[in-house]
Amino acid sequence: MSITNLLENWSDFRQQHPSDDRPHREYKWAMSIDLDSCTGCNACSVACYAENNLPVVGKVKFSHGHSHHWIRIERYWDNDGREFADQGAQFLPMLCQHCESAPCETVCPVGATNHTADGLNSQVYNRCVGSRYCNANCPYKVRYFNWYDYPTTDNVWPEPMNQQLNPDVTVRGKGVMEKCTFCVQRLTVAKSNARTEGRLVLDGEVQTACQQVCPTGAITFGNLVDPLAKVGKQWMTQQVELNKDKQAKNEAEEAAKLRGYRILEELRTYPSVMYLEQLRESAI
Amino acid sequence: MEKDIREDIAWAQINKDVLKSLESPRRLYWVILLIALAMISVAVGCEIYQYTTGMGVSNKNNSHVWSLYIATFIFWIGMSHSGTLLSAILHLMHADWRKPIYRFAEAMTTFSLMTAGLFVMVHLGRLWQVYYVMPYPNERWVWPNFQSPLVWDMFAIATYLSSSVLFLYVGMIPDLAICRDNIHAGWRKKLYTVMSLGWEGTDRQWRNFRVTYLTIACFLIPLAVSVHSIVASDFAMSNMPGWHVTSFPPYFVAGALYSGCAAIITLFIILRYVFRFEEYMTLPIMKKLVRLTFAIAMVWTYLNLIEFASVWYGHDQTAKDQLIFKATGPYAPFFWAMIFFGSILPLMLAFKRFQTHLPILFVVSILLNVGMWLERWMIISPSFAHGHYPWTWDHDQWPSLVQWGIVFGSFGWFTLLFMVFCKVFPSVSMYEVKEMVYHRSLALKHKPAVKGDY
Numbered sequence: 213m214s215i216t217n218l219l220e221n222w223s224d225f226r227q228q229h230p231s232d233d234r235p236h237r238e239y240k241w242a243m244s245i246d247l248d249s250c251t252g253c254n255a256c257s258v259a260c261y262a263e264n265n266l267p268v269v270g271k272v273k274f275s276h277g278h279s280h281h282w283i284r285i286e287r288y289w290d291n292d293g294r295e296f297a298d299q300g301a302q303f304l305p306m307l308c309q310h311c312e313s314a315p316c317e318t319v320c321p322v323g324a325t326n327h328t329a330d331g332l333n334s335q336v337y338n339r340c341v342g343s344r345y346c347n348a349n350c351p352y353k354v355r356y357f358n359w360y361d362y363p364t365t366d367n368v369w370p371e372p373m374n375q376q377l378n379p380d381v382t383v384r385g386k387g388v389m390e391k392c393t394f395c396v397q398r399l400t401v402a403k404s405n406a407r408t409e410g411r412l413v414l415d416g417e418v419q420t421a422c423q424q425v426c427p428t429g430a431i432t433f434g435n436l437v438d439p440l441a442k443v444g445k446q447w448m449t450q451q452v453e454l455n456k457d458k459q460a461k462n463e464a465e466e467a468a469k470l471r472g473y474r475i476l477e478e479l480r481t482y483p484s485v486m487y488l489e490q491l492r493e494s495a496i
Numbered sequence: 497m498e499k500d501i502r503e504d505i506a507w508a509q510i511n512k513d514v515l516k517s518l519e520s521p522r523r524l525y526w527v528i529l530l531i532a533l534a535m536i537s538v539a540v541g542c543e544i545y546q547y548t549t550g551m552g553v554s555n556k557n558n559s560h561v562w563s564l565y566i567a568t569f570i571f572w573i574g575m576s577h578s579g580t581l582l583s584a585i586l587h588l589m590h591a592d593w594r595k596p597i598y599r600f601a602e603a604m605t606t607f608s609l610m611t612a613g614l615f616v617m618v619h620l621g622r623l624w625q626v627y628y629v630m631p632y633p634n635e636r637w638v639w640p641n642f643q644s645p646l647v648w649d650m651f652a653i654a655t656y657l658s659s660s661v662l663f664l665y666v667g668m669i670p671d672l673a674i675c676r677d678n679i680h681a682g683w684r685k686k687l688y689t690v691m692s693l694g695w696e697g698t699d700r701q702w703r704n705f706r707v708t709y710l711t712i713a714c715f716l717i718p719l720a721v722s723v724h725s726i727v728a729s730d731f732a733m734s735n736m737p738g739w740h741v742t743s744f745p746p747y748f749v750a751g752a753l754y755s756g757c758a759a760i761i762t763l764f765i766i767l768r769y770v771f772r773f774e775e776y777m778t779l780p781i782m783k784k785l786v787r788l789t790f791a792i793a794m795v796w797t798y799l800n801l802i803e804f805a806s807v808w809y810g811h812d813q814t815a816k817d818q819l820i821f822k823a824t825g826p827y828a829p830f831f832w833a834m835i836f837f838g839s840i841l842p843l844m845l846a847f848k849r850f851q852t853h854l855p856i857l858f859v860v861s862i863l864l865n866v867g868m869w870l871e872r873w874m875i876i877s878p879s880f881a882h883g884h885y886p887w888t889w890d891h892d893q894w895p896s897l898v899q900w901g902i903v904f905g906s907f908g909w910f911t912l913l914f915m916v917f918c919k920v921f922p923s924v925s926m927y928e929v930k931e932m933v934y935h936r937s938l939a940l941k942h943k944p945a946v947k948g949d950y
Contacts, residue, residue, distance in 0.1 A: 273552070277560065318643045319644050322628040322629055323638065323640060344562060352885055360552045387623075388622065
């Protein structure tokens with residue numbers, strides 16, 4: 213190996229995407245969210261609360277910034293010169309992007325957050341010691357820390373909400389970090405059922421809670437490895453590739469209608485969530 | 497130019513003066529000890545509250561997850577570099593003016609590290625599982641994540657603490673022998689007899705001692721540099737704007753040496769007054785120490801300017817916005833206070849008038865350390881309040897009383913440890929002062945101490 217060879221190999225290695233030499237074989241879960249369809253109704257957020265046993269922290273704690281919504285609707289206002297302030301609202305559902313090159317995974321001192329074989333960023337609650345370095349390093353700040361022991365706090369699941377708790381999901385005590393898991397409990401069941409039948413999970417067979425409840429169908433979730441999956445087709449049409457940090461979109465006629473992008477891509481996190489930009493009035 | 501130390505001090509006098517500091521303490525000592533214990537109990541109370549209720553009582557929130565605990569942790573690690581600088585680095589440079597003052601500086605290092613270690617635990621959400629960070633064989637076959645800078649911190653600090661304790665202890669052996677030989681019977685004599693390991697002061701023992709001391713000193717210097725560089729990499733290895741800066745390792749090391757020197761000045765003035773060490777901790781030595789602090793302050797200022805300059809000419813818009821936010825946002829008063837205490841105030845140390853004026857130096861050295869503490873806080877909080885993502889903006893957060901209580905109590909813990917040390921062990925290194933006096937008296941007579949040494 214000569215010096216030039218070494219330098220080239222090193223350069224390739226540094227620019228290589230994490231899954232280039234370990235491609236996802238059966239499953240790579242990904243999502244796409246159509247911001248044009250999103251009405252900001254917050255049904256996804258509520259469904260996530262219901263599905264994943266999220267505690268309702270209450271007004272006081274929420275105003276202190278102890279919000280605990282794994283998927284949050286962010287509101288951006290574009291209301292210069294509008295008659296009503298609410299007219300220019302844009303909504304962005306932000307959830308864990310399940311980055312292929314997740315900045316949170318490398319910095320956890322105990323290895324409580326890792327990448328699974330099917331492309332999810334996993335959080336192991338019982339390993340977490342609560343150093344909060346993962347949240348510090350997450351550029352999207354989609355990780356939520358259990359600032360208090362919510363399961364033993366009053367009014368976290370006021371009657372009769374405690375009757376709808378999901379038995380498939382653990383509750384987390386104080387001092388543990390948590391975030392969106394792409395409803396891993398549903399994925400596990402679906403994969404297990406599919407395996408019993410000797411096949412892979414079909415597109416649409418498993419839905420995340422947020423996808424299931426969205427009234428406009430803005431959220432599409434599926435397996436990128438499956439050629440028939442809707443989400444894969446969307447990614448391909450939008451010319452967004454998982455393994456690139458700068459998408460080289462074809463400057464053809466369709467370029468104007470290519471709305472797909474990933475957030476903070478330049479930080480080279482390689483997120484698994486693609487957003488479809490809202491069609492602005494000026495663009496129509 | 498006044499002499500660093502009088503050449504005609506009798507060796508028996510040195511023993512007597514230093515051993516006098518080990519006598520039963522006067523009332524003020526007990527008062528201050530009680531105050532330190534009160535401070536510690538405040539911290540313990542706050543920590544118990546936090547442990548049982550949850551980290552939320554510290555007022556940290558979901559995009560602002562680190563605050564004073566990490567800042568104070570880094571502050572204490574920084575202060576620990578004082579001892580290494582004085583004992584090890586100046587030893588290699590044959591700067592013998594360090595001899596009367598390095599013992600308490602080395603003690604300061606050890607106790608700062610012990611205090612910093614506490615903050616690591618206080619900061620964790622589940623501190624009862626802190627041992628997960630250590631690589632111990634377990635039935636789950638799980639090791640800590642060696643990629644994480646926090647794990648490197650754990651290794652670095654554990655190594656540094658154990659080496660510093662070893663260095664302090666080994667350096668004290670001849671002194672402990674002097675204590676053993678000159679103290680009346682009692683628990684002290686037993687303690688010193690055990691700890692001095694049968695030191696007789698023979699030629700062979702001195703030769704071995706010198707080699708051992710030098711070896712540990714040479715080992716400790718790169719360790720000190722690497723410890724604070726690793727602590728800096730907690731920030732430099734992340735991607736937060738304002739943290740992802742390559743100059744952080746040297747910047748933190750310079751800041752550490754700076755806080756250490758300022759703390760040495762403070763303790764120098766206190767010990768000199770309390771134990772009447774005017775003959776040993778002389779004003780010319782103070783002058784040299786002050787000049788050293790000034791030099792390090794200028795190095796720190798330079799590295800700070802480099803950080804600002806690299807943001808200014810860099811392409812990272814977020815980093816630029818971050819810096820402007822630091823200077824003009826809600827944390828601006830603390831940022832400018834840091835600049836004032838860290839860069840402007842030390843300029844007065846360049847003037848001869850202030851270099852030996854002890855009351856002013858006492859106040860200034862404390863303010864310099866305040867500036868350095870603010871520096872650590874200003875690295876942490878503004879980056880959380882203005883990150884990459886717009887949702888994080890305007891998330892400024894102020895620490896709760898629980899955090900302030902624990903930070904406040906840590907000073908009490910340090911004071912307690914240091915005060916117990918000063919009354920049990922000699923805070924001036926007797927044998928080294930004797931060496932210094934001897935060398936100075938030979939230099940006076942223009943005689944070389946050893947062959948070929950002029």
